[in-house]
Amino acid sequence: MVGQLLTSVAIIGGGPGGLGAAIALSQLSFLQVTLYEKNPEPREAGAGISLSTNAWKVLDLLGVSDGVKGGSKSNTHQSIIKHPENSEAQSRGAIRARRTRLQSALLAKVPEGIIQYGKKLIMLEDLPTSGTRLVFEDQTETIADIVVGADGLHSIIRRTLFQGHELLFTGNSAFRVLVPKSSLAHIPEITSTTSWWWGKDGHVYLSDVDDETEFDDPLFEITVRSYCEPHVSGKTVFWGIPATNEKVGSRVEKFDQRLRDAVGAVPEGEWKEFATFAGPRLDRITGWKKVALIGDASHPLSGAFGSGATFAMEDGWILARALELTQNAAHPVEKALEIFEEIRSPYYLRMYRHLDENKAKMQQVQNENEDFNVILQSKIDTFLYGDKDFIYKNDIEEVWANYILSIGSATKKGIQAKPDLRETPAQVGIEVSSA
Ligand SMILES: Cc1cc2nc3c(=O)[nH]c(=O)nc-3n(C[C@H](O)[C@H](O)[C@H](O)COP(=O)(O)OP(=O)(O)OC[C@H]3O[C@@H](n4cnc5c(N)ncnc54)[C@H](O)[C@@H]3O)c2cc1C
Numbered sequence: 003m004v005g006q007l008l009t010s011v012a013i014i015g016g017g018p019g020g021l022g023a024a025i026a027l028s029q030l031s032f033l034q035v036t037l038y039e040k041n042p043e044p045r046e047a048g049a050g051i052s053l054s055t056n057a058w059k060v061l062d063l064l065g066v067s068d069g070v071k072g073g074s075k076s077n078t079h080q081s082i083i084k085h086p087e088n089s090e091a092q093s094r095g096a097i098r099a100r101r102t103r104l105q106s107a108l109l110a111k112v113p114e115g116i117i118q119y120g121k122k123l124i125m126l127e128d129l130p131t132s133g134t135r136l137v138f139e140d141q142t143e144t145i146a147d148i149v150v151g152a153d154g155l156h157s158i159i160r161r162t163l164f165q166g167h168e169l170l171f172t173g174n175s176a177f178r179v180l181v182p183k184s185s186l187a188h189i190p191e192i193t194s195t196t197s198w199w200w201g202k203d204g205h206v207y208l209s210d211v212d213d214e215t216e217f218d219d220p221l222f223e224i225t226v227r228s229y230c231e232p233h234v235s236g237k238t239v240f241w242g243i244p245a246t247n248e249k250v251g252s253r254v255e256k257f258d259q260r261l262r263d264a265v266g267a268v269p270e271g272e273w274k275e276f277a278t279f280a281g282p283r284l285d286r287i288t289g290w291k292k293v294a295l296i297g298d299a300s301h302p303l304s305g306a307f308g309s310g311a312t313f314a315m316e317d318g319w320i321l322a323r324a325l326e327l328t329q330n331a332a333h334p335v336e337k338a339l340e341i342f343e344e345i346r347s348p349y350y351l352r353m354y355r356h357l358d359e360n361k362a363k364m365q366q367v368q369n370e371n372e373d374f375n376v377i378l379q380s381k382i383d384t385f386l387y388g389d390k391d392f393i394y395k396n397d398i399e400e401v402w403a404n405y406i407l408s409i410g411s412a413t414k415k416g417i418q419a420k421p422d423l424r425e426t427p428a429q430v431g432i433e434v435s436s437a
Contacts (some may be wrong), residue, residue, distance in 0.1 A: 003317055008032060009148060010033075010034045010133075010145075010314065011033050011035045011036070012038060012148070014136075014153045015040075015053055015121050015297075015299070016044065017036075017040035017152060017315025018108060019315065020150070020296075022064055022315035022317075022319065023317070024117070025065070025066070026063075026319045026322035027325070032329055033325065036116055036146075037117045038118050038136070040122035040123070043119055044105060044106075044109060044273055049101065049309055050099060050101075050180065050209060051098065051310045053311075053312065054309065055395040056312050056395065057315075059399060064111060066111050068098055071102055073196075096224065098210060100180065111343060120369060122138055123136055123153065124138060126149065129212075132292075133147050133216070134292060147292065147335065148294070149293040149296060150296055150318070151225055151296065151300075152296050152318070153299050154299060155169065155299070155302050157302075160297060160300075160302075163295070167281060167282070168281060172278045174229050176226070176227050176228075176276045177226040177241075177252035177253065178223070178273070178274055179273050181224065182221060183219065183221065183222040183271065184219050189263045189264050190260060191260065191339075192260055195353060202228050202374060203253075206261055207224075207225040208224055209223045210222060213381060226253050228253040236292075240276070241276055243274065244271060244274060244275070245275040247265075247270050247276075250268075277305055278305065282299065283301065283303070283354040287346060288342060288343075291336040291339060292335050294339055296318055297313060297314025297315075297318075301353065302345070308391055312396075316398045317346055320342055320402065321342050322396065323402050324338040324339070325338040345401065356390075360388060
């Protein structure tokens with residue numbers, strides 16, 4: 003690829019995955035990157051987002067950490083996990099940030115001119131000679147050598163590559179809002195810490211989303227999760243739509259008075275509703291030897307771990323490393339996608355397994371107990387203490403270094419590794435485990 007024509011990359015979707023991929027891929031001089039986003043301008047409908055050690059690692063690698071600030075989550079499972087010694091991430095800990103802050107920090111590092119807004123992909127076609135034809139709703143089209151499907155949970159790229167793969171409504175909707183913290187100050191204990199309040203049919207999550215030293219009146223997040231919502235069709239877009247106070251209030255009727263007061267204190271018109279969908283694990287997250295799915299497009303889990311934005315950014319960073327590694331190989335794109343597949347697919351398999359095991363455990367507890375307190379304790383134990391290090395402590399740079407070590411002599415795979423990566427991962431400041 004080097005010294006020849008540039009390889010064109012079309013990234014579809016400007017969420018955390020697409021923006022992270024745009025930063026990582028545009029640093030490779032042999033690629034020409036364009037990001038196509040369907041919205042007419044940057045948009046982020048969610049409220050807050052949790053960022054843990056794994057997030058700081060990839061944000062550091064993308065060079066965007068400094069732009070992301072939020073409220074500390076000192077008492078949550080993401081921060082209970084011990085961080086690796088001497089890790090820079092340790093000093094920062096887990097935070098909950100406004101989603102718009104993460105988005106702005108990423109946008110600030112995407113090179114100018116590579117994002118095209120108002121470009122909704124409606125069709126993609128595998129061209130037999132080379133490349134993929136992409137057709138947009140505004141009747142324009144383009145051809146790209148590599149397509150990065152960062153188009154989220156309802157990905158058209160996933161549906162095209164894997165016909166028959168279906169998402170189902172989980173029955174679970176999230177109602178989310180950010181309000182000035184001062185507007186809840188009159189309610190005892192509500193804003194004093196990050197908290198979860200669990201009921202039989204749902205839970206409520208409360209958290210700071212701002213670093214209080216930055217704002218006179220920081221914002222505070224309330225998310226009401228309701229588990230037994232009426233069926234919503236997969237074809238309806240039920241994402242970030244307004245919800246009335248009456249509707250949200252009805253979901254917390256059986257909760258503690260302080261929570262009902264907090265929900266009632268939100269001005270009418272502020273709540274947004276998100277119906278969550280999920281789908282089975284994909285056997286592969288690449289297709290046509292030139293299309294890679296990243297983020298929610300690759301693992302439709304609907305925020306099961308509260309770390310999906312990080313997974314999406316990790317995907318993009320690994321894809322960039324793989325393309326960098328194979329740039330001088332025969333069939334460089336195909337090889338790079340194989341590497342991407344080899345590293346990221348098993349990771350998602352592990353997540354699906356983890357969820358299945360937890361679900362089975364909870365089901366057993368529910369079958370054997372009627373006492374809500376016993377069920378709740380079991381839920382809390384699973385939530386707080388289940389082995390989630392592989393998620394919240396994931397060090398994507400170390401994952402890559404281990405991959406390089408694992409291939410040993412890279413030439414075995416027809417890859418010309420960059421000497422600095424192949425010989426001594428320690429040179430890039432990585433402590434590689436023996437596993
Ligand atoms: C209730 C809830 C809470 C969550 N909490 C957390 C959390 O605390 N921490 C965390 O890390 N994650 C959390 N997540 C998950 C996280 O939001 C997602 O995993 C993350 O946004 C995925 O990023 P993405 O870039 O893959 O997709 P998205 O963020 O969905 O971005 C996809 C982008 O593609 C664009 N697009 C879609 N279709 C097209 C098309 N056809 N053409 C062009 N553009 C298109 C969209 O407009 C959008 O901009 C949560 C999710 C839910 C539902």
